[in-house]
Amino acid sequence: MTDKLLLSRRKLIGGLGVGAGGLILSGCDALGANEGFRSVLRSGEDLTYRAQRLVSDRNALAKEFEEADMSPLFRANGNIMPASTDYAAHLATNFADWRLVVDGLVARPLSVPLAALMAMPQRSQITRHDCVEGWSAIGKWQGPNLSHILSLARLLPSARYIVFHCADSFGSHPYYESIDLVDALHPQSILAWRMNDAALPVAHGAPIRLRVERQLGYKQAKYVMRIEARERIDTLYRGKGGFWEDDVGYQWYAGI
Amino acid sequence: MSDSDDAETTTPSGGDLVKRHHLATRIWHWTNAVTLLVMLMSGLTIFNAHPRLSWGEYGANPDHAWLQIGAENGGGYIRVGEAQITTTGVFGLWVDSEGQPQNRAFPSWATIPSDYNLADARLWHFFFAWVLALALVAFLLISLANRHIWRDLRIRLSELSPAHIWHDIKEHAALRFPVGAAALDYNILQKLSYVGVIFILLPLVILTGLTMSPTMDAAWPWLLDLFGGRASARSLHFIAAFLLFAFFVVHMVMVVLAGPFNEVRSMVTGWYRLPRERAEEPEPVSEGESA
Numbered sequence: 001m002t003d004k005l006l007l008s009r010r011k012l013i014g015g016l017g018v019g020a021g022g023l024i025l026s027g028c029d030a031l032g033a034n035e036g037f038r039s040v041l042r043s044g045e046d047l048t049y050r051a052q053r054l055v056s057d058r059n060a061l062a063k064e065f066e067e068a069d070m071s072p073l074f075r076a077n078g079n080i081m082p083a084s085t086d087y088a089a090h091l092a093t094n095f096a097d098w099r100l101v102v103d104g105l106v107a108r109p110l111s112v113p114l115a116a117l118m119a120m121p122q123r124s125q126i127t128r129h130d131c132v133e134g135w136s137a138i139g140k141w142q143g144p145n146l147s148h149i150l151s152l153a154r155l156l157p158s159a160r161y162i163v164f165h166c167a168d169s170f171g172s173h174p175y176y177e178s179i180d181l182v183d184a185l186h187p188q189s190i191l192a193w194r195m196n197d198a199a200l201p202v203a204h205g206a207p208i209r210l211r212v213e214r215q216l217g218y219k220q221a222k223y224v225m226r227i228e229a230r231e232r233i234d235t236l237y238r239g240k241g242g243f244w245e246d247d248v249g250y251q252w253y254a255g256i
Numbered sequence: 257m258s259d260s261d262d263a264e265t266t267t268p269s270g271g272d273l274v275k276r277h278h279l280a281t282r283i284w285h286w287t288n289a290v291t292l293l294v295m296l297m298s299g300l301t302i303f304n305a306h307p308r309l310s311w312g313e314y315g316a317n318p319d320h321a322w323l324q325i326g327a328e329n330g331g332g333y334i335r336v337g338e339a340q341i342t343t344t345g346v347f348g349l350w351v352d353s354e355g356q357p358q359n360r361a362f363p364s365w366a367t368i369p370s371d372y373n374l375a376d377a378r379l380w381h382f383f384f385a386w387v388l389a390l391a392l393v394a395f396l397l398i399s400l401a402n403r404h405i406w407r408d409l410r411i412r413l414s415e416l417s418p419a420h421i422w423h424d425i426k427e428h429a430a431l432r433f434p435v436g437a438a439a440l441d442y443n444i445l446q447k448l449s450y451v452g453v454i455f456i457l458l459p460l461v462i463l464t465g466l467t468m469s470p471t472m473d474a475a476w477p478w479l480l481d482l483f484g485g486r487a488s489a490r491s492l493h494f495i496a497a498f499l500l501f502a503f504f505v506v507h508m509v510m511v512v513l514a515g516p517f518n519e520v521r522s523m524v525t526g527w528y529r530l531p532r533e534r535a536e537e538p539e540p541v542s543e544g545e546s547a
Contacts (some may be wrong), residue, residue: 024293028368032376044383056475063473063480065313073318128314128486130470132374134306135316136486214471249375255471256382 049253058182062213065126071137074129074196076203079168079175082223087167095207100149100191104163104228107154114193114207120144123190131217132250141211142194147185149227155181159229163236164210167223170243177221178233178241178252179212188213191224216254218244270436270532276522278402284395285523287387292500294384297368299497300361301377307348307361309494313480315487322491325361332359389462396454408442409451415444433514435531453503457496464493 031037090098095114102110124142150162162184166175183189191208193200200206205222212219219242230236238246245252268274277285308321315321324335325348332348333340345351350363364370368380399405414420424445427433434443442450466472467479467489483489511519515531522528 025297025365025368025370028294028297028380029370032369032380038379041379041383044386045379047386048382052469052471052475056471060474062470063477069313071314071316071319075316075318128470128473130468130486131306131316132378134302134468134490135308136314137316138314214474216470248373249379251378251382256466256469 045251045253048251048256052253052255053182056214059187060214062127062188065128065138067126067140069138070126070140070196074137074139074204075135076201077131077217078222079170080203082166082168084167084169087223091202091206098207100208100224101226102149102153102228103226104230105156105159106150106229107156108152110149110153112149117144117149117191117193117208120148123188124194125188125190125211125213127188127211127213129217129220132244132254140194140196141190141192143190143192143208143211145187146189146191146210146227147187149191150184150229153229155229158231161230161233161241163228163230163233164221164224165226165228166221167225170247173237173243173247175221175223175243176237177210177219177243178230178236179210179215179219183212183214186212186214214255218242218250219254267437268440268530270530273527273529274440275526276440276528277526278398278404279526280395280398280402281404282523282526284391287391291384291387291391292504294368294380295388296497296501297366298377298380298384299494301367301369301372301374302381303494304360304362304367304372305374309491310487311484311491312487313485315490327359385462385465388458392454392458392462409447409454411444411447411451415447420444431513432534433531435533437530439530449503449506453500457500457503461493461496461500464489464496468493 032041098114099111100114100117102112121144122142123145124140126138126140128136128138130136146162159181161178161180163178164176166177168175179189188211190211192211193206193208195201195204200209205220205224208224209222210220210224233239233241237243240246240249241252242250244250307325308315308317309323310319310321322337325343326333326335327349330349331342331344332346332350334343334347343349346363347361349357349359352358352364358364360372364372367377369376396405421444424443427443428445433439434441463479464483466476467483468486473480473486479489480486483492518529518531
């Protein structure tokens with residue numbers, strides 16, 4: 001008891017030693033590490049998700065730009081070359097034998113060659129890519145609507161989330177992302193195989209990457225190999241619905 | 257204490273203890289004090305993730321930045337347009353508590369959390385953003401209802417005459433603050449500062465914050481038109497935050513100069529002791545010189 005008191009007093013004196021700013025900071029760091037306080041902070045996240053869904057029409061479109069508005073150089077971020085040997089083999093053959101797998105809670109699992117994705121009805125859009133770090137770049141994306149592919153696979157009524165399994169990984173953790181059906185069926189949600197009027201470069205996610213235009217960059221999964229329809233995402237990997245969500249605690253709904 | 261009872265009916269004078277701030281004003285003030293500090297410090301962590309500001313619809317590392325904080329050749333710098341100042345030790349390049357050099361833009365003593373952690377900074381920032389926005393709306397509604405805005409913050413045309421403003425600036429520079437009953441009313445410099453914060457800077461910082469949200473841009477496309485794009489909104493967001501910080505600094509200085517005990521008491525309890533009339537100066541009229 002007295003030990004504890006002594007310790008906290010020492011802490012206090014130490015804090016005063018580096019000034020009031022230091023005291024505020026160490027207080028904030030201590031609060032930020034407290035699980036109860038963190039859950040209070042996280043309630044803001046939930047509120048933001050609900051509020052954003054409340055004020056935005058499910059089909060409200062992200063702004064589309066003109067060619068003249070495009071970034072001269074579109075920065076690549078995250079992994080820029082998957083390390084797997086499978087991926088290297090696909091890259092060597094220009095994805096000729098590559099198949100996009102669509103499975104999980106669907107009536108008709110699919111295995112779609114890249115040429116078939118290219119032959120589907122296409123959507124092209126010039127949109128802004130917003131990184132969680134604060135930078136943004138405008139680029140042109142083309143590919144089939146995700147909703148078209150999901151309609152071919154016929155989602156089962158129990159499906160609530162669409163998960164994107166990727167070829168790249170960070171250490172032993174594969175990259176993956178997930179979105180709900182509102183975003184999955186959104187008219188601007190596409191699987192882009194073209195970027196800026198050329199084949200999607202490896203650094204940007206070849207052969208296909210997800211574009212989900214009302215969310216931040218880490219949701220735009222690159223190197224998508226498999227699309228899985230699921231009822232819940234908390235039983236997948238480390239439970240937060242995406243690599244960065246699991247790894248550092250970024251928001252699952254990256255609308256802000 | 258006794259002189260407070262008739263404060264409503266007769267004109268109070270220097271030395272009287274008078275009711276100055278509504279409960280709503282006081283609650284909002286202290287809520288804001290905490291909220292703005294957290295928003296500012298967690299915002300600096302978020303800035304550290306991309307320590308550059310641009311104008312227009314987009315802005316990333318290859319693009320032109322009008323402001324940049326960084327490190328090169330063993331020194332920290334802030335670059336604004338063509339001008340560059342060396343900030344080694346404070347911004348761009350500094351030494352942490354373990355003696356290690358760090359090249360984040362803002363040093364750990366200025367950020368929440370103190371160690372760079374973008375995810376946690378966003379957690380703090382977006383929780384307190386709700387507090388900031390909801391408290392502002394509540395304060396505005398209550399202050400319309402209790403006539404605080406109309407009675408205390410309304411700027412009269414006559415107050416905006418250059419002569420009047422210049423007179424107030426001179427009085428402030430000479431540290432001659434209003435005394436007696438005159439101290440009950442905000443002077444024009446106070447009004448301009450408070451109105452600027454409440455009706456310009458806080459709405460600006462909230463709306464430019466929303467403009468950085470891709471979902472909000474889809475829901476409210478006018479946000480992008482209003483601020484000229486996301487990169488512009490991000491620049492304006494940091495400028496507004498900087499001006500709020502500047503307000504905070506001036507506010508602190510004025511509280512200290514005007515008498516910190518009396519000022520803090522009035523914002524905690526609501527009761528304020530009117531400064532006594534200065535003896536050496538002939539006051540125009542001072543009935544009830546009861547001191």
